[in-house]
Amino acid sequence: MKPEFVRPARFAGSFSTRLKAVSVLTILGLALTGCGSLFGDDAPDTSAPLGAVVGPERNDKGLTGVGRVSQAAAVESIAGGFVVSDEPQASLAARNVLEQGGTAADAAVALYFTLSITQPQAAGLGGGGVCLASNPGTGVTESIEFLPREATAGGGVAVPGNVRGFALLHARHGRTSWSKLLAPAERLAATGTPMSRAMVQALAPYRNLLASQPQLLPGYAGTPLRELENLSQIQLAATLGQIRSQGVNAFYVGDGANRLARGIQDAGGKVSANDLRNYRPVVSATQKQIVQGAELHLPSRNTGAGAFAGTLWEALQQTPAGDGQAAYRIAIETAAKLGAAINAPNDTGATGFAVASARGDAVACAVTLNGAFGAQRSVHGRAITLATTPVDPVKGLASAFLAPVMITGPNSSGTAFAGAAGGSPAATAGVLQTLRQTLGDGKSVTDALASATPDRSARVNAIACPKGLPFGFASCSFGVDPDGAGLGVEAIGR
Secondary structure, three states, X not given: OOOOOOOOHHHOOOOOOXXXXXXXXXXXXXXXXXXXXXXXXXXXXOXXXXXXXXXXXXXXXXXXXXXXXXXXXXXXXXXXXXXXXXXXXHHHHHHHHHHOOOOHHHHHHHHHHHHHHHOHHHHOOEOEEEEEEEEOOOOEEEEEEEOOEEOOXXXXXXEOOHHHHHHHHHHHHOXXXXXXXXXXXXXXXXXXXXXXXHHHHHHHHHHHHHHHOHHHOOOOOOOOOOOOOEEOOHHHHHHHHHHHHHOOHHHHXXXXXXXXXXXXXXXXXXXXXXXXXXXXXXXXXXXXXXXXOEEEEEOOOOOHHHHHXXXXXXXXXXXOOOOHHHHHXXXXXXXXXXXXXXOOOOOOOEEEEEEEEOOOOEEEXXXXXXXXXXXXXXXXXXXXXXXXXXXXXXXXHHHHHEOOEEEEOHHHOOEEEEEEEEOOHHHHHHHHHHHHHHHOOOXXXXXXXXXXXXXXXXXXXXXXXXXXXXXXXXXXXXXXXXXXXXXXXXXXXX
16 A cells, blocks of 8 residues: 555656665555545535635635646646645635746745734744755755754844745745745735734734733734734835845845844844854755655754654654544653653744645745744834744744654655644644554544644644645645634635
8 A cells, every 4th residue: 555646657657666674664654545535535524614624525616725626637737736824814825826826835935924924923034944845846855944043142032044944945946036925925914914813813822912012013002802803014014025125135145134133132132144144044855764655754854853753753653643642642752852841832933834736846834933922022113023042941942843744756756745733742743643644544634633633732734635746636635723723725727
């Protein structure tokens, strides 16, 4: 039993390879039946929250992941795909990019900068993260690390990485113009953000903090947050405009670096202009394991996220894929063995998302501020919330619990799974258990997400394509965590 990557005749040939001597993978098996969809013929569970899960039996038109397209039409159109994230407006921004023919990386860029508006507690411009990017054209899946880093002079504020990280992702895997990708986010911040349920839920625990430190969310007056209430973020719009027009120069080069460094120092940080100029994302090979013709990709073991995910993956093989309670316990135990504080907060200021295009390229990312609203400091007049230094004994561990995960065909020839989570050991366990259940046990995305972890603060988002993208497009299903209020969306090729 193995992933059934559907291909046209000209690509005929066996996808099978000998199972490498990696004992932990033999338990997963990545089971797919020789015929039919992993998800069966049943309609999706419509009792799930709106936007939480969408299965293969989809309607023809609509918003939440809808519009099943035939395999032939999907390949011919070279547009469309799937998006999952913790916040609906961000998912819709990415969907628009895919429908206009953008790559998965293009869509991920648009998604992230929208999240910087709608999930400011986790996706602020002063944070960092890690992405996995798969490109069937080059046959490579790579890990791009742009985590918050310690300033040379120390202090409680980290050197930001998100802007440079997503710029590099775009440079390596994008084709839509940078300006076009950022303009919608800039406009959203300037004209006002209708607050989604996800945004209200994310910010509600921090009402008192935001009332006492309004610079963390300029435009918010400390009143009760309500769905669909309009929130303008003019300062953030101006900063996004600078990033749109200047690219990384707005943060990391010349006068942009000098200005940002002064702003961080005025806020109490010790980040210098040289720290910003010298910041470089790291591109490396993924942590890859091969099983029955499929490739499992985790972040590089050179990162804390990769080390934790790889160690946890091995430990999880000793428990059933559907046993969320056991997975939660193992995740906490594994984190403790690796030196993580057992009293870490549930909300470590992180969020994860995934995008897969109809062409087969995919991106999975997780970003963090190392704590909700990071160091709880902001650059005056620019709405740049600053991340906590990674050497903080508690908040600094957030980077270890970022969990983008992928399954591809040999030589990254197609995508069978793209998922992400972030924020806690349970979040990493959740996305790994979702993978094991969907591609190993044959469960639906609905059931896998529901049983992946008992920790309701962990948000897991996943795309599963049992016949592989691009040619198994019609077999795909996707979902966002049922305990959240995110959105899974299908982009329709035009």
